[in-house]
Amino acid sequence: MAKNFPTRADNYSEWYNELVTRADLAETSSVRGCMVIKPYGYSIWEKMQQALDKMFKDTGHVNAYFPLFIPKSFFSKEASHVEGFAKECAVVTHYRLKNSPDGKGVIVDEDAKLEEELIIRPTSETIIWNTYRNWIMSYRDLPLLINQWANVVRWEMRTRLFLRTAEFLWQEGHTAHATEQEAIEETRRMLDVYADFAENFMGVPVIKGFKTANERFAGALDTFCIEALMQDGKALQSGTSHFLGQNFAKAFDVKFTSKAGVQEFVWATSWGVSTRLIGALIMAHSDDDGLVLPPKLAPIQVVIVPIYKNDEQLKQIDEYAIKIKKSIEAKGISVKYDNRDTQKPGWKFSEYEFKGVPVRIAIGPRDMENEQVEIARRDTKEKATYSIVDLDIKIEHLLEQIQNNIYKKAVDFREASTHYVDTWDEFLKTLEEKPGFIYAHWDGTPETEQKIKELSKATIRCIPLNNKMENGKCVLTGNPSTQRVVFARAY
RNA sequence: CGGGGUGUAGCGCAGCCCGGUAGCGCGCCACGUUCGGGACGUGGAGGCCGAAGGUUCGAAUCCUUUCACCCCGACCA
Numbered sequence: 102m103a104k105n106f107p108t109r110a111d112n113y114s115e116w117y118n119e120l121v122t123r124a125d126l127a128e129t130s131s132v133r134g135c136m137v138i139k140p141y142g143y144s145i146w147e148k149m150q151q152a153l154d155k156m157f158k159d160t161g162h163v164n165a166y167f168p169l170f171i172p173k174s175f176f177s178k179e180a181s182h183v184e185g186f187a188k189e190c191a192v193v194t195h196y197r198l199k200n201s202p203d204g205k206g207v208i209v210d211e212d213a214k215l216e217e218e219l220i221i222r223p224t225s226e227t228i229i230w231n232t233y234r235n236w237i238m239s240y241r242d243l244p245l246l247i248n249q250w251a252n253v254v255r256w257e258m259r260t261r262l263f264l265r266t267a268e269f270l271w272q273e274g275h276t277a278h279a280t281e282q283e284a285i286e287e288t289r290r291m292l293d294v295y296a297d298f299a300e301n302f303m304g305v306p307v308i309k310g311f312k313t314a315n316e317r318f319a320g321a322l323d324t325f326c327i328e329a330l331m332q333d334g335k336a337l338q339s340g341t342s343h344f345l346g347q348n349f350a351k352a353f354d355v356k357f358t359s360k361a362g363v364q365e366f367v368w369a370t371s372w373g374v375s376t377r378l379i380g381a382l383i384m385a386h387s388d389d390d391g392l393v394l395p396p397k398l399a400p401i402q403v404v405i406v407p408i409y410k411n412d413e414q415l416k417q418i419d420e421y422a423i424k425i426k427k428s429i430e431a432k433g434i435s436v437k438y439d440n441r442d443t444q445k446p447g448w449k450f451s452e453y454e455f456k457g458v459p460v461r462i463a464i465g466p467r468d469m470e471n472e473q474v475e476i477a478r479r480d481t482k483e484k485a486t487y488s489i490v491d492l493d494i495k496i497e498h499l500l501e502q503i504q505n506n507i508y509k510k511a512v513d514f515r516e517a518s519t520h521y522v523d524t525w526d527e528f529l530k531t532l533e534e535k536p537g538f539i540y541a542h543w544d545g546t547p548e549t550e551q552k553i554k555e556l557s558k559a560t561i562r563c564i565p566l567n568n569k570m571e572n573g574k575c576v577l578t579g580n581p582s583t584q585r586v587v588f589a590r591a592y
Numbered sequence: 593c594g595g596g597g598u599g600u601a602g603c604g605c606a607g608c609c610c611g612g613u614a615g616c617g618c619g620c621c622a623c624g625u626u627c628g629g630g631a632c633g634u635g636g637a638g639g640c641c642g643a644a645g646g647u648u649c650g651a652a653u654c655c656u657u658u659c660a661c662c663c664c665g666a667c668c669a
Contacts, residue, residue, distance in 0.1 A: 131661090133660080257667075258593070258667060259667085259668090264669085338668095339669085377669050445626090451629070465628055468628095
C-alpha cells in the first residue's frame with residue numbers, strides 16, 4: 102500500500118518525519134530552526150487548546166497576554182533563571198534597517214541601536230512578575246490565577262519538528278498565592294490537569310512525578326512533570342508544573358499586605374505545555390500507515406468516501422451520504438464528506454489513514470441498495486458493514502471505543518516497556534535491548550545522577566509521586582536508597 | 593558549538609572522480625479508458641544545478657568563501 106515508506110521499526114526518526122509530512126501537519130521552515138504548522142496540524146493544536154482552556158477555566162483561571170519582548174535587565178534579577186536560559190536567547194539589539202550603501206538590499210542601521218537590548222521571551226516569568234508587582238497589593242488581590250497562550254523562542258542547537266523548534270506555541274500559567282501551601286496545591290492541581298488531559302484526551306498514559314535538582318526548571322524550588330513513553334522506548338517530558346517559592350516575588354519585589362497587616366512576599370507557580378504535545382501524540386500512537394488520532398482530538402472524526410462510476414451514481418450517493426452526515430453531526434461529531442472528483446477512493450483511503458481520521462465510512466451503490474455502509478476504524482484497521490439504522494449512535498459508541506482502545510494500547514505498551522532493574526549490567530542491557538522506563542534505585546546524589554547519564558545516556562525522568570518506599574542499593578554506586586526512580590533515555 | 597553528510601524541476605534522486613551547456617522516478621497539465629485499497633495509456637509543461645567569487649575558450653562538475661538543511665554529540669518543553 103504505502104510505497105517506499107520508512108517503517109517505525111526500521112528508522113524511527115525517518116518514520117516520524119515522514120508521518121509529519123504525509124499527514125500534512127508541518128514542515129521545516131527556511132527560517133533557522135523554525136517550523137511551519139500547516140492547517141491540518143494547527144487544527145489538532147486548536148483541539149488541544151480548546152480542551153485545555155476549558156480545564157484551566159474550570160479550575161478558576163483566566164487568560165491574559167504579556168509582551169513578547171523582555172528587557173535584558175529583567176533576566177539579571179533571578180540568578181538561577183538567567184543561568185538556565187542565557188544560552189538560548191534571541192536578542193533584539195536594533196530597531197531599524199536602512200538601504201545598503203552598495204545598493205544590495207538592506208542592512209541594520211547602526212544608529213538605531215537600542216539603549217537596552219530586548220530578549221524575545223523564552224518563557225515569561227520575568228515580564229509577568231514585573232507586571233504582577235503593580236497588581237498585587239493586598240491579600241484581597243490573591244490568588245492571581247492567569248494563563249497566557251503565546252509563542253516563545255529558545256535558540257536550540259538542534260531542532261526536530263514539534264519536539265524541539267526554535268519558536269514554539271504553548272500556554273504558560275503564572276499564579277500568585279498568599280501562602281506556600283496554597284501555591285504547592287496549585288502546582289499539584291495543574292499537574293493533575295495535565296495528566297488528565299494526556300490520558301483522557303490524548304490517550305497517552307503518563308507518570309506524574311517531580312524532577313531531581315539537576316533537571317529542575319531554572320528558578321523553581323520544585324518541578325513536577327508528566328512523563329510519557331514513545332514507541333521507540335524513549336521518554337518525552339510532556340508537561341511541567343513548577344513551584345517557584347518566593348524566588349520571583351523577591352527578585353521582582355512582589356509583596357502584599359496580609360490580613361495581619363504584615364508585608365509578605367507572594368508564593369508563585371508556573372506551568373506549561375506546548376506544541377510538543379502534537380509530537381507526543383504522533384509518536385505514541387501512529388503506525389506504518391500514518392497517524393492514529395484519538396477521537397477526542399481528531400479535527401475530522403469521521404470521513405465519508407463515496408464510491409461511484411459516473412456522475413449520476415455520485416449524485417445518488419451524495420444524497421444518501423449527506424443525510425448520514427447530518428445525522429452523525431447532530432451528535433456533535435465532526436464529519437467530512439469527501440466527494441471530490443479529483444481523487445480516487447483508494448487514494449482517499451490512504452490520505453485519511455495518513456491523517457489519522459478515526460472512522461472512515463465508504464458508500465457505494467451496493468451499500469445504498471442494502472441500506473448499509475462500510476465502516477473502517479483507523480486504530481485496528483478493521484472493516485465491517487453496518488446497517489444505517491441508528492448509525493449515529495453506533496458511530497458515537499465506536500468513537501468512544503476507539504478512544505479507549507488507543508489509550509489501552511498505549512498503557513499495555515508502557516507496561517511491556519517498564520522494567521525493574523537492580524544491577525548496573527542489567528541497567529545497561531535493558532537500555533539497549535528493551536528500551537523504556539527503568540525503575541531503579543539511586544543514591545540521591547547529583548553526582549551519581551550525572552555519572553549515570555554520562556555512562557548510559559539515561560536520565561532520571563522523575564521521582565514518581567506516591568512512590569512506594571523500599572530499601573535498596575543504588576544501581577551504580579551500591580549506596581543505600583529508599584525508593585526507586587524512573588530512568589529512561591529521553592527526547 | 594564539535595564530528596559527519598547533503599544542497600541539481602513541487603518531492604525523491606542520478607550526473608561531479610575524468611569540465612563541453614542537464615537526466616530519471618514520482619507528482620503536475622491535456623485527452624481517453626478506469627473508479628469497493630494510492631489505476632493505466634498517449635502527449636505535454638516545468639531547472640540560470642543553494643549563493644558569491646576564482647581558474648578556464650568553456651564550470652552542476654575543479655578551487656576559495658559563504659549560507660541553509662539533515663544525522664551523531666553537548667544543551668533543552
